[in-house]
Amino acid sequence: MMRILVVTEQYWPEGGGIELATHLIIKLLSQIDDMEFVVVTGTEKPKNEDWEEYLYVPTLDCTNKYALWFHLFRIRNRKWFEKLIDSVDAVYVPRYCYPVIPSAKKKGVKTVVHLHDYQPISPGAAIFPNSDGRNLLEKIEDEIRSELIKYQSKSRAFLSGFTVPLNKLVQKWVGQADDIICVSRRQVEIIKKEAPGLADKIRVVYNPPPEISKRVEGPPEKNFLYTGGDDPLKGIHVLFGALSRACKNNNWECTLTKVHQKKWRRFFQELGSRSDCTFHVNGKVNYTELKKIRSNSAALIFPSIWEEPLPFAIMEAMLSGTIPIASRVGGVSEMVEGTYGEELLFEPGNANRLSRKMERVNDLSPDELREIGSSLREKGTSKFEREKIKQKFVNTFKS
Template structure:
């Protein structure tokens, strides 16, 4: 039986990016192992974690840039002789990020599958919240998340072009959502896509065997930086609540934190006695996984409808209890486990 030839269009590729890029990497690895696919990845980054047997091609056309510019470059790329030649050599085009302008070009001669890891078809800024619907307005989102007037003005002018995403996706052969909740939200806003959508959960992460050494006081991980929408303010409230109760605990903060936040954290150290707060900043993924060895719990207080957060999946695999908000695909991850009792 002939191999199915798949062309992947990915602006970012693991270890660049986050959960979506990790999912793409793991999916392609599983497909490659079947021996039924011949895979080529066209990407905008040079340093990628390669899978044996998969061909990787760098192109500056897919270099990550602001969405309107990226979409212009993707459209231009699709009109080049080189890309048209690639299309003729492949049976299916797989789009795991937002290279959507390629869809109408591909459909002239082939099939296209889009894998959604966010809510780009629904909102220009690609996130969605049922907890605070103000965040579904990109202008309000920029104001709350980035405190940037210039970004708010920019998205105010640009958000209308997101209507193109619906036009592009309606031409796709299949659309993959990673959770039932993500599909529910997508179809609620764009019902015309219902017949094209299938729910396929992302493959579990490859977490090395971790020997748990949990001690007192309990250690809690928080890996989402000082993001408002990821719930950083809730973490701060939890720290102060435990301090007020004179409960000993240790919090390890991972991710990106602004200078302003770091100044607050430094001041915090002089104000608390019972709770220890350690700042780790950005870390390699493998180093982050090692922290699960001593962790009792993972804090995931996001107020966004996270499609299927790998942070929570990795926590479950590492036997670290996720203490998470009941958003997006989180209930589907912890369904039938003790962790259900700790959702809020």
Template structure:
């Protein structure tokens, strides 16, 4: 079986979790008889072809860099013809798109479908559904994902006193016109954006043989918008077997200090500020230490937190970790803190922590809540309440037996080979359906 795996960017340039996970998945697919090529955009005016970790990579230009927009590339972008020409030359049976944005979006999926390939789109982020890009209703509570013009417009910033008739009328304005409304009255463009998101989800379902939900909340959010469940496939992440330890992590060190680790981006959505405030809520003699391994992203945010941390000896900002160093770092913690402030399908670090026998204190939200069982292999707390986090840390610092119980409650994690096997099952199912459809069409034409 031959497949095309499509992403918005790829190695060796700086990449995120989607590309990292894909690079780890490809060898597993190959071991199961699936040949893959990666196609990815690049912000250059020309195309490139090269090999990375034994996989052929084709980089098509997305130049000039397209602006973000709700249909996620419905009209193509500068350089799209390079992608089109390359894809037409491939003899692939499956086209699997792992992102949904202008550089890798609707136009790319539509072409693959028109070329007769089996088509798959994986959804890992709230962006295809949520104008706020977080799926947090008014930034405070988890949303069910139902696209509703009135509710979504007001959540995104339209004044609540704006009449529904006005919102409905604004939703009919073309995006090109709405763009001109930005500025002091930028909210006037929001209804049109939300209407386009609704349209984009319908178009995705039209051209994708399957929409892969990488978490249960994604599955539910897509289904609640009327997408047929036969179009959906739940495919949860797995972790490389090389990262799975066969022994439980070591008990707390003799000094009695609860060591709390954090791995993630310097971004408000990752919630480092909540952890900092939680430590500040605790008595100065509380036996806790927070170790932050941050990945650069939002420098003003990082600087504000550095100022807030000051000379507090209980909070240590450590170096950014390389991929190969994560397992060793996790072995030095007693718990991993995952204070996500938005709905995530992962984060993968939760699975990595459990693979290393490390309990997780995480936000009771989205993918974190799906991966952590409260009181069994970790603790779930209110995402944005520092006092709740402080109470959880104080409890673990005081009760070492609870920490031992949580360690013992960790079950073997789902592996990436399991994910690969499920992916192959999905691909085979799509091809079988296409074969039956082709046979039926041929019989009908006789």
């Protein structure tokens, strides 16, 4: 029996795509008779279906990485944690709990780190397109730009520049792991350029797909869906720019989720009032309801402006038969390769090109939408086949 310790800040249903991926991976591997999991997390009520043991550590639920690492320095020296490491065959770090890696390696326990972003080469964990292979000054500039875009705080952006040299510590921690899992070829390409010392330990394994019900027969509604919220890195400003152009001549229906800021709600309300377009602007939407909305939408709009390694939004759209209209960032190109979605890729930040792609989808007939949706599901199911993904994870932990 192989016993694996998972140390993570949050666990599904808290968090976002990383937490969902961790949940799906554990669920998939728990199907194997000789693998069992012990989970240490800061989530009080996680979705627990497949664990052998669960330990709730509230200090792990930190929004600040530096506070998290401070708490982990204390936790990793506690007797109960040392005994826990002694009782397992491997330690799995799916997010930012990197300080446990040296403790595990000191005891000779295999350690696997899963990178869903770019934390080892960027304090903010995000990389802008065409900015890989940067020198130190360029890294500082990009970090300040990222923080300024996301938080619109000059003081926070200025201070973030000082964290770039400190991020070498993350590379040191991650470099001590036995294996590093990345989720797309593009992510590996970017990380290898800026952290070549990690290259020999990296392997690419796609995240397993969530369960997606097959769409009821019939074409989807002519409805566009955006799920990126008001995070500027997700490109809500690009979407607004595209719709400001396109709504002059169209009567589209658009659903937006995770939009909490009053200014964006007001912007879309005003755009709807001066055009024939209809906007359904929502805050948090539960996962089950989101799946229903997506399955009834003709297309998902994904205007992200950073190199997202393997966005679940694209994967779920494909498996739902919903056409992705996405910016050419990160792992998106390899996800939609060979599908109609590949023809709809546009350069990040190009609102004019996005509006044209949306018009192209809007002009599709019901039969064309049905045919494209069926093809997307077929190719998505083949690309993200659970059994292949499961075997790659098994090989990683048992090698």
